[in-house]
Amino acid sequence: MITAEPASGPIAETEPGRFREFRTNALWLWRYYTQFMRLAIITQFQYRAANYFYMIGMIAEPVVYLVVWSTIARTNGGSVGGFTPGTFAAYYIVWTLVRNINIVFTPFGWEQRIKDGELSGLLLQPIHPIHRDLAFFAGWKVIVIILWLPIAAALTLIFHPSLSPTVWQCVVFFLALWGAYLIRSMFLWALGLISLWTTRVSAIFQAYFMAELLLSGRLVPLTLMPKWARSLAGVLPFQSTFGFPITALTGPITDAQLWHGLLTQLWWIVVGGLIVKLMWRRGIRRFASVGG
Amino acid sequence: MIERPAVRVQSLRKAFDVPVRQPGLKASIGALFKRETREVVAVDELNFEVGAGEVVGFLGPNGAGKTTSLKMLAGLLHPTSGTAEVLGFTPWQRQPAYLRKMALIMGNRNQLQWDLPVLDSFELVRSIYRLPRQQFTDTRDEMIALLELGALVDKPVRNLSLGERMKAEIAGALLHLPAVLFLDEPTIGLDITMQKRIRTFVAEYNRKQGATVLLTSHYMADVQALCKRVIVIDHGTVLFDGGLQRLADEFGSTKTIVARLDVADGEKLDTYGRSATNRGDGTWSIQVTRSEVAEVTGRLLAEQAVVDLTIEDPPIEDVIERVFSRGSTPA
Known part of the structure; x- marks a missing residue:
């Protein structure tokens, strides 16, 4: 049998210097992410049919919004709040991609994760469990994007979106998609961590999702919301997860607004990360590991 | 060190x-x-x-x-x-x-x-x-x-x-x-x-x-x-x-002497130890307290035509159960 390395082998421990240690850790994390994303892709390919039906089911929501708002626009002389049926179509077709990229580990999964003892297993590994979720769902996105393309093509043929983004908008949109993914991951992880304090937290989750639905641009573009709602949305993270990425591509939006949007996303990623860190540190002390 | x-x-x-x-x-x-x-x-x-x-x-x-x-x-x-x-x-x-x-x-x-x-x-x-x-x-x-x-x-x-x-x-x-x-x-x-x-x-x-x-x-x-x-x-x-x-040793109060005799004689073996069970083919299991082991073994070897003899501890499950039931380390 092979003998373990004397120092049990972490590369970082054998190389002096903070920079080298940082570089080694970053490289290791990168390898972990790519490995886990690869496994997520393999896993989700096995469930491609289920994934497809799930996505088709999911487009019902934006299509309803789109039909309703297009009808309102037409009856309102061709536009409402600056949105025409074409720009509504662009908004809600991009919405379908943003929504899929926004799928992360839900707080409901936390209840199950604790009950089944899965969290105990994750705690035994020398890596923070959030990396597993981030890597897994990021890998899943590769499948999501592949499956989304024909859906987007079909929606485009049916609804004729008006969309003419600049290259810079496309770049920001790409960055904003992953920013939205990270923000939603952090906040839903933090929400899920409440499960470490109490076992019945579904009501809290529902309240969060309701606020997100109304104040993110998911239900309706925020520019169509009353002023007080827009002001409220401005100080909450939801807009950065739906409204901003969508508008970054569909416009109208200025370069300054694009930069502001990206920086706001960065702010919420940091805030979310700090909340997770704090809750994790406190919550894990309470963990009873009853599930295994 | x-x-x-x-x-x-x-x-x-x-x-x-x-x-x-x-x-x-x-x-x-x-x-x-x-x-x-x-x-x-x-x-x-x-x-x-x-x-x-x-x-x-x-x-x-x-x-x-x-x-x-x-x-x-x-x-x-x-x-x-x-x-x-x-x-x-x-x-x-x-x-x-x-x-x-x-x-x-x-x-x-x-x-x-x-x-x-x-x-x-x-x-x-x-x-x-x-x-x-x-x-x-x-x-x-x-x-x-x-x-x-x-x-x-x-x-x-x-x-x-x-x-x-x-x-x-x-x-x-x-x-x-x-x-x-x-x-x-x-x-x-x-x-x-x-x-x-x-x-x-x-x-x-x-x-x-x-x-x-x-x-x-x-x-x-x-x-x-x-x-x-x-x-x-x-x-x-x-x-x-x-x-x-x-x-x-500490919690198993009894031992089992397993003796195989040349001639089976149940009547006589009943007088050894606490109890004796005939397993057939001339083999007997005799339950004895720990203090009796040497004396009973000596008597068996002296008085019976013993072909084979082993001394067994009680099953570990029984010993553990005894530890639980006693609930403390013996003095």
């Missing part, structure tokens, strides 16, 4: 606050305003040490505090009070350097990727534990050979039987070659052959890696095959800590 123990536990205590509520509507409404809890002490003033490379059986009835203790030592639970040190680390600080050196294997655990072939899960373990490619490949192949996993590793985990999955779980948990191994009922639910294979594997791992092993099991065959020393706990405290033989 005194060697530092691999595991040191001092005054370890873990108490859980469990919500309690009386049945009925009134109590249910009352609980909305005042939540009552009861303290349940799972581990109470636990003290023991385990030397590097030792294999120790950690025994006790259900609810004795075995799994809670192991979970604290593995860093899953924070204790209410007390200290523990494993390989110089405080387990519940969960430092990555510590987590890379230990493994906790539980019989009901599934850490493998359910939808993927076992080999893919092993690859993930490699990236989690930062294992160099060559070391990983060599260890993996050796584990596969030792646990006879060859035909299984390319199957999705969901298609494996319980025993097959357990073998794969064990291999996956040991790919990083942990120096300390906590095994919680590793053979639960497995058939005899699979139990034996896992026992052999653990013994081999301990021998070749010099790993420290703390094992809980309700199967005494596991304990007898692997552990020279046992720690018996109940209600979270140590009732006995010592060698298996000493356990039998």
Whole structure:
């Protein structure tokens, strides 16, 4: 049998210097992410049919919004709040991609994760469990994007979106998609961590999702919301997860607004990360590991 | 120089606050305003040490505090009070350097990727534990050979039987070659052959890696095959800590003399010891107290035509049961 390395082998421990240690850790994390994303892709390919039906089911929501708002626009002389049926179509077709990229580990999964003892297993590994979720769902996105393309093509043929983004908008949109993914991951992880304090937290989750639905641009573009709602949305993270990425591509939006949007996303990623860190540190002390 | 123990536990205590509520509507409404809890002490003033490379059986009835203790030592639970040190680390600080050196294997655990072939899960373990490619490949192949996993590793985990999955779980948990191994009922639910294979594997791992092993099991065959020393706990405290033989000596009040005679004579053997049972073919089992062993054996050899004679300890299950029922270490 092979003998373990004397120092049990972490590369970082054998190389002096903070920079080298940082570089080694970053490289290791990168390898972990790519490995886990690869496994997520393999896993989700096995469930491609289920994934497809799930996505088709999911487009019902934006299509309803789109039909309703297009009808309102037409009856309102061709536009409402600056949105025409074409720009509504662009908004809600991009919405379908943003929504899929926004799928992360839900707080409901936390209840199950604790009950089944899965969290105990994750705690035994020398890596923070959030990396597993981030890597897994990021890998899943590769499948999501592949499956989304024909859906987007079909929606485009049916609804004729008006969309003419600049290259810079496309770049920001790409960055904003992953920013939205990270923000939603952090906040839903933090929400899920409440499960470490109490076992019945579904009501809290529902309240969060309701606020997100109304104040993110998911239900309706925020520019169509009353002023007080827009002001409220401005100080909450939801807009950065739906409204901003969508508008970054569909416009109208200025370069300054694009930069502001990206920086706001960065702010919420940091805030979310700090909340997770704090809750994790406190919550894990309470963990009873009853599930295994 | 005194060697530092691999595991040191001092005054370890873990108490859980469990919500309690009386049945009925009134109590249910009352609980909305005042939540009552009861303290349940799972581990109470636990003290023991385990030397590097030792294999120790950690025994006790259900609810004795075995799994809670192991979970604290593995860093899953924070204790209410007390200290523990494993390989110089405080387990519940969960430092990555510590987590890379230990493994906790539980019989009901599934850490493998359910939808993927076992080999893919092993690859993930490699990236989690930062294992160099060559070391990983060599260890993996050796584990596969030792646990006879060859035909299984390319199957999705969901298609494996319980025993097959357990073998794969064990291999996956040991790919990083942990120096300390906590095994919680590793053979639960497995058939005899699979139990034996896992026992052999653990013994081999301990021998070749010099790993420290703390094992809980309700199967005494596991304990007898692997552990020279046992720690018996109940209600979270140590009732006995010592060698298996000493356990039998101190708590096994009787011994069994098995004698095969040239001529069977049941009438006469009834006068030996507390009771005698004819097993057939001239073989008799005679129950004697420990103090009677020498005298009865001497009489048997002098008075009977004995062809073969052995002196057996009582089954370890009986001894352990006696420890539980007595509830304290004998003076």
